[in-house]
Amino acid sequence: MAPTDVNFGRASRTALKDQQLRANFRRAMDGLMSKRAVQFADPKEWHAMRALGASVRVRALSKLPELLEQLEANCTRNGITVHWASTTDEANAIVLKIMQDVNAKLAVKGKSMVSEEMHLNAFLEKHGIESLEADLGEYIVQLDHEMPSHIIMPAIHKNTKQIAHLFREKIKEAEYTEDVAQLTDLARRVLRKKFMNADVGISGVNAAVAETGTLCLVENEGNGRMVTTVPSVHIAVMGLEKVVEKLEDVPPVLSLLTRSATAQPITTYVNMITSPRKEGEKDGPREIHLVILDNGRSKIYADEELRHTLRCIRCGACMNHCPVYTRVGGHAFEAPYPGPIGSILVPQMEGLGKRGELPHACTMCNACVEICPVKIPIVEIMGRLRQEAVHPGDAVKDAGACASMAEALIWKGWAVMNSSPTTYRFATTIAAKLGNAAPASLPLLKEWTSVRSKPRFAGRTLHDLAREKGIPDA
Amino acid sequence: MPDARAAILSRLRASRDAHPMETVASDFTVLKEKRCSPAERLERIKQMMEAVHTEFIDASDQDWPTVVQAFLAKEGVRTLLYAPATEAGGRLASGWGEGGPELVRYDRTVDEFKEEMFTAIDAGITTTLGAIADTGSLVLWPSADEPRLLSLVPHMHVALLKADALYDTFWQVMTENRWAQGMPTNALLISGPSKTADIEQTLAYGVHGPKRLVVVVIK
Numbered sequence: 001m002a003p004t005d006v007n008f009g010r011a012s013r014t015a016l017k018d019q020q021l022r023a024n025f026r027r028a029m030d031g032l033m034s035k036r037a038v039q040f041a042d043p044k045e046w047h048a049m050r051a052l053g054a055s056v057r058v059r060a061l062s063k064l065p066e067l068l069e070q071l072e073a074n075c076t077r078n079g080i081t082v083h084w085a086s087t088t089d090e091a092n093a094i095v096l097k098i099m100q101d102v103n104a105k106l107a108v109k110g111k112s113m114v115s116e117e118m119h120l121n122a123f124l125e126k127h128g129i130e131s132l133e134a135d136l137g138e139y140i141v142q143l144d145h146e147m148p149s150h151i152i153m154p155a156i157h158k159n160t161k162q163i164a165h166l167f168r169e170k171i172k173e174a175e176y177t178e179d180v181a182q183l184t185d186l187a188r189r190v191l192r193k194k195f196m197n198a199d200v201g202i203s204g205v206n207a208a209v210a211e212t213g214t215l216c217l218v219e220n221e222g223n224g225r226m227v228t229t230v231p232s233v234h235i236a237v238m239g240l241e242k243v244v245e246k247l248e249d250v251p252p253v254l255s256l257l258t259r260s261a262t263a264q265p266i267t268t269y270v271n272m273i274t275s276p277r278k279e280g281e282k283d284g285p286r287e288i289h290l291v292i293l294d295n296g297r298s299k300i301y302a303d304e305e306l307r308h309t310l311r312c313i314r315c316g317a318c319m320n321h322c323p324v325y326t327r328v329g330g331h332a333f334e335a336p337y338p339g340p341i342g343s344i345l346v347p348q349m350e351g352l353g354k355r356g357e358l359p360h361a362c363t364m365c366n367a368c369v370e371i372c373p374v375k376i377p378i379v380e381i382m383g384r385l386r387q388e389a390v391h392p393g394d395a396v397k398d399a400g401a402c403a404s405m406a407e408a409l410i411w412k413g414w415a416v417m418n419s420s421p422t423t424y425r426f427a428t429t430i431a432a433k434l435g436n437a438a439p440a441s442l443p444l445l446k447e448w449t450s451v452r453s454k455p456r457f458a459g460r461t462l463h464d465l466a467r468e469k470g471i472p473d474a
Numbered sequence: 475m476p477d478a479r480a481a482i483l484s485r486l487r488a489s490r491d492a493h494p495m496e497t498v499a500s501d502f503t504v505l506k507e508k509r510c511s512p513a514e515r516l517e518r519i520k521q522m523m524e525a526v527h528t529e530f531i532d533a534s535d536q537d538w539p540t541v542v543q544a545f546l547a548k549e550g551v552r553t554l555l556y557a558p559a560t561e562a563g564g565r566l567a568s569g570w571g572e573g574g575p576e577l578v579r580y581d582r583t584v585d586e587f588k589e590e591m592f593t594a595i596d597a598g599i600t601t602t603l604g605a606i607a608d609t610g611s612l613v614l615w616p617s618a619d620e621p622r623l624l625s626l627v628p629h630m631h632v633a634l635l636k637a638d639a640l641y642d643t644f645w646q647v648m649t650e651n652r653w654a655q656g657m658p659t660n661a662l663l664i665s666g667p668s669k670t671a672d673i674e675q676t677l678a679y680g681v682h683g684p685k686r687l688v689v690v691v692i693k
Contacts, residue, residue: 028675048504055500062495065486084479136681137672153672160674184670184678191682196592212657222626222668222683229622229660230584240482247654251505251645255609262671265522266609266644269683270663278659282621283584294478298485304493 008357011332021157025329028156032320035263036371053256054375056249057311060241064301067210067243068292074213078275080288088118091293095120095202095235096127098289102233104129104199108191110217110224111135112204113151113314114237114293116336117349120202131202132194134223136187143170149330151337152261152316157329191223201227201285205238206313207253208290211246214274215290218254218267225271234276234285240292241301241310253313256373260315296349296397303395309344309381311374318368318378324361333358340368344381352389353398359385410444421473428461505645508608515607515640516691522610526666527679529688538692539569542632545688546597551575555591555598555628559619562601562634580621591627598628598684604639605689606647611663612689613647622660631684633664637693 015021040046060067072082085091095118099107107124109115109131121142124131133142137154141147144166148154155163160178167183168176174186203224207216215236217224228234244253250272258264277284301307319325319339330338335346335355343362347355359382368378385396390407392400417427435457440449448454467473510518520530533541546554557563558579570577578595600620603613612633616622625631641647644663648654653661668683679685 024674031675045504048501051498052500052502052504055498058495059497059500062490062497065483065490068483068486084482086478086481090478134682135672136670140672153675155672156675158674160676163673180673180676180678183673184681188681192592195682196588211654214657214661220668221670221681223681225622225626225662226682229626230588232585240486247657248502248645248649249500251643251648252500252502255644266611266663266665268526268664268666268669270611270644272657272661273659274657274661275659278618280618281659282580282582282618283623284621284659292482294482298482298489301486302489302492304495307489307493307495 006334006354008332008334008361011334012328012361015328015332020159021329022327024157024159025326028153029320029326032263036260036317036320039259039263039265049252049256050373050375052252053313053373054311056244056253057313057374060244060249061301061307061310063245064241064243067245068240070210071208071213071243072292074210075290076213078213079278080213080215080275080290083289083291084294085291086294088293088295091118091237091291091295092120092123094289094291095237096124096129098233098235098287099124099129099200102199102287104233106194106198107131107200107202108134108194108198108223108227108231109138110201110203110219110227111138111154112202112237113336114204114239115202116148117239117295118237118293120237132191132198134191134195134221134227135219136184136221136223139187139191140166143167147331147334147336149338150316150319151314157331195223195226195230198227198231200233200235201229201231202235202237203228205236205242205290206257207250208238208243209245209247209250210243212274214247214272216250216254217271217273218258218269219271220262220264220268222269225269228271228273229284232285233287233289234273235289235291236273237291237293240294240297241312257313257315260317260371260373299397300345300348305384306348306381306395308376309341309348311376312341312345313374314341315373317371317373321367321371323363323365323367328361333361340378340382341376344378344385347385347389348396351397351401352385353401356389356398356402359383359389406444425463428463432457432459432461432464502645505643509642510607512638512640515605515642516637518607519605519610519640522607523666523687523689526610526669527687528610528666529686531688531690533690533692535692538634538690539566540571542566542599542690543570543574546575546632547573549630551596551630553578553594553596554632555580555595555624557600557620557624560601562599563620566599580624584621584623591623595628597630597632598624598626599632599634600625601634602636602639603651604641604647605635606641606644606663608643609663609665611644611665613641614662614664615658616660616662617658622662625662625664626683629680629684630686630688631664631667632688632690634690634692637691 140155149157325339343358389402667687
């Protein structure tokens, strides 16, 4: 495998040893799973909603280029300026230019996974602009210079005590308290000053409606409304797959999203933005900019199987139900998107050279596929990516980067062994006689035995025993 | 970046044309079937919104300004931001008695009194277009006369809800009222006071938006 600085194997081994982290995740994921199950307790309703949600997303993808053009035309007509970026570098440059044009010094940000893809905060800070996360969870991880460990609940890896210490250490006016209401109120006081003084508000987009040029955002805290209403400039960043065709497509998508994500029938706020402040209006931003980001998505779209990755509405339910994610947590993935969706999305965005391990961070148990509200065949795509990783080709960036001569030889040998009765009989006899004598530390065998006991070979093969019972060879 | 636009769209178009996608018609029956009787609607709205700490008070079309004033006085509210140019705002001001909270007019741009709004206003009052039974949500279309921040910045949001403006689903609200033919600058659903569960999944109210949401049901 190509040398890289990310290493899921190493990071997950470290995470597994952290008992506090494992307890925090186990507790949180158990709670989320049982609450979600209550939301979808009626199987008939669940199947119908899910079929509707999947049909909306597939229809949007089937007309993606036209819908993006329609979205752009309608947004432009409504007074929203639309920008296009092929890469995260381009997107960052666009955001910076908008900010420099208004001489912005402080940006407040609502939760946006695309901005995590862009590493936007770090980029802006490098250019002398403070970019402050306003979602409480994102604010917590930003204070601790971390990345979110979950796409919906960014600070889920921390418990109250850890957050209490962090606040006392990092916030000037903080007194130590483990009372969640007091900690929340402290963040309210700090951030309200920032909302009041920010020059620019940055948000993501949960769904962009081509038919009307409307940007939809869901949230519970009110920070999303603050950043899109108080500062005089609002910049929204979205992945190009976030478009839906019609306004009436929004209710099913948002219902599936909020019920799957946090088991809420709907979030506290659904915020639908169609234009900047109009003549005579007394508040709202005077400028709205929409940045449509590709960052590998059009490449994903090129393959008719892999493009279904783009159906995703970012509810995070797949992580909540994933036995791997629950045990290692989000940080082990070292990516903006962890868990099952991350394991198929990130390798396609960043390439299999760097991220070839991720499709293997999966037991193929299918739990994610069963609860995905838009029916993404996650596990099939996972298998496909494992294949792409060892076969050079064009479908995925750096396809074939994980190919190893030794592995290829072993499979070749396996194929030869199984293709004639003579070689098969010979090999199984040898394994039965000598298998137990092979030391666990043999190369390749070691990979298995380092974390498991070495299996014991039976002294006689199954064929041998069957023959003895009088069952003839075929 | 015009180059990026052309490149992205041409890549997408080429890929889609090479492999067109099969679609199935979207069947909205599951949403159409979510119906309940008018009496059940209000009950359900109350039950769902109270579960997330929304407060309800009853009033009539005649007495709601005095009901609101008495409630706010009892709660120790000192200042109420309102929209003087709306019909409800006019009635509020004309029915406002002595000794209650001070009425503050939202009749200029936010830029002219931002600091006051953030630091000196206890409550804000708005109308609504109705409420949704399926999710327990108020529907708001802020306007030039009734600005967006009225329902966001003050610590308490008082919302007037007409008891005959109740819907079953979000989908019903937007299709029956033909929203797609013209969306306002900002449309909102509000389903409770501001809340978060970002600290160890413990629910806490009043993080950035209003700490309290009070719905005045006008019968």
